[in-house]
Each structure stands twice: as C-alpha cells, then as structure tokens.
Amino acid sequence: QVQLVESGGGLVQAGGSxxxxxxxxxxxxxxxxxxxxxxxxxxxxxxxIVNWSGRTTYYSDPVKGRFTISRDNVKNTVYLQMNSLKPDxxxxxxxxxxxxxxxYVSPPQMADFGSWGQGTQVTVSS
Numbered sequence: 001q002v003q004l005v006e007s008g009g010g011l012v013q014a015g016g017s018x019x020x021x022x023x024x025x026x027x028x029x030x031x032x033x034x035x036x037x038x039x040x041x042x043x044x045x046x047x048x049i050v051n052w053s054g055r056t057t058y059y060s061d062p063v064k065g066r067f068t069i070s071r072d073n074v075k076n077t078v079y080l081q082m083n084s085l086k087p088d089x090x091x092x093x094x095x096x097x098x099x100x101x102x103x104y105v106s107p108p109q110m111a112d113f114g115s116w117g118q119g120t121q122v123t124v125s126s
Contacts, residue, residue, distance in 0.1 A: 001026055001027055001115060002024050002025070002026045002027050002031070002097050002114070002115045003024070003025045003026045003115070004022055004023070004024055004095050004096070004097070004115055004116065004117035005022070005023045005025075005117055005118070006020060006021065006022050006093065006094065006095055006117045006118065006119060006120040007020070007021050007022075007023070007120055008020040008021050008120060009092075009093060009120030009121045009122045009123075010121075010122070010123070011123045011124075011125065012085055012122075012123070012124055012125070013124070013125050014085060014086055014087055014124055014125065014126050015084060015085065016085050016124070017081070017082060017083045017084075017085065018082045018085065018122060019079055019080070019081045019082070020035070020079065020080040020082065020093055020095075020120060020122070021077055021078070021079055022035075022077060022078040022079075022080075022095030022117055023075075023076060023077050024076045024077065024078070024097075025076065030052050031052065031097040031098055031099045031114070032049055032050065032051045032052060032097075032098040032099070032101050032102070033049065033050055033069075033071060033078040033095060033096070033097060033098060034046065034047070034048065034049035034050075034069075034095065034096050034097075034098045034101075034108060034113060035047040035048050035049075035069060035078075035080045035093060035094070035095050035096075036093070036094045036095075036096060037089075037091035037092065037093045037094070037122075038091055038092050038094070038119075039090060039091040039092075042091075044094070044110075045060065046060050046107050046108060047059070047060055047063055047067065047080070047093070048060065048063065048067055048069040048080060049069065049098055049101065049104075049108055050069045050070065050071050050078065051102075051104065052073075054070060054071045054073070056104050057069050057104070058103075058104045058105070058107070058108075060107065062088070063082075063089075066082065066083050066084045066085075067080060067081065067082050067083070068080070068081040068083075069081075078095055080093065080095075082122070085122075085124045086124060087124050087125065087126045088124075089122060089124050090122060090123050090124050091121075091122060092119040092120065092121050092122075093119060093120050093121075093122055094116055094117055094118075094119045095116075095117045096113040096114065096115060096116045096117070097113065097114045097115045098112050098113050098114070099112075099114050100112040100113075100114075101113075
C-alpha cells in the first residue's frame with residue numbers, strides 16, 4: 001500500500017498561483033497518479049492525471065491550460081501547479097494512485113484509483 005501526503009494548499013487571491021505536492025511512501029511509486037478536488041456540498045471531481053514516466057497527462061476541461069501536473073520519481077512526489085486561480089477552484093484537493101488507468105484520452109473513473117491522501121485545502125478569494 002502507498003501512503004500519500006498532500007501539502008501546499010492555502011489562501012490565494014483570484015489570478016494567483018499555488019503549487020501542491022503529494023509525497024508518496026510505502027510500496028512502489030510506479031503508478032499513474034492523479035489529483036481530484038471536492039468543494040463544499042459537491043461531489044469529488046477529477047482534475048488531472050499523469051502516467052508513471054511523467055510524459056503523458058490528461059486534464060479536466062475546467063483546469064486545462066491553467067493547471068500542470070508533473071512528477072519526480074526520484075523524490076516520489078507528484079505536483080500540481082495551479083495558475084490563474086479562480087474562486088471556483090476553491091476545494092479540498094486530493095492526490096491518489098491510479099493503478100487501473102491507462103487511457104489518457106477520456107476521464108478516469110473513481111474505480112481506477114486506489115490509495116488516497118488526506119487532502120489539502122485551497123481557497124481562492126475574489
């Protein structure tokens with residue numbers, strides 16, 4: 001089992017940037033990794049995913065062109081660089097392993113994901 005710990009959340013003004021990190025420990029890090037978010041009163045939604053090598057990514061439409069997912073397999077860490085933030089981006093952000101996803105042309109499903117972190121809060125003020 002992989003243990004995941006997110007960090008980097010905080011309060012930022014609209015138009016600003018944040019970089020989230022997800023540090024993995026435990027079992028092998030050779031999975032695709034993804035980010036989700038959940039706003040108050042809403043379902044958890046997919047944000048981005050990156051394959052094991054870091055060369056292939058897929059984004060949800062609301063964040064495409066503003067967010068960038070990347071990974072450093074030496075540090076066992078996945079990142080989410082978030083630029084041009086909007087109040088609608090306010091949510092708790094979670095990272096997760098995706099051992100059952102290999103598509104990258106359509107959004108992953110919740111069933112594609114395995115281990116989850118505890119989340120980090122991102123708040124964007126207007």
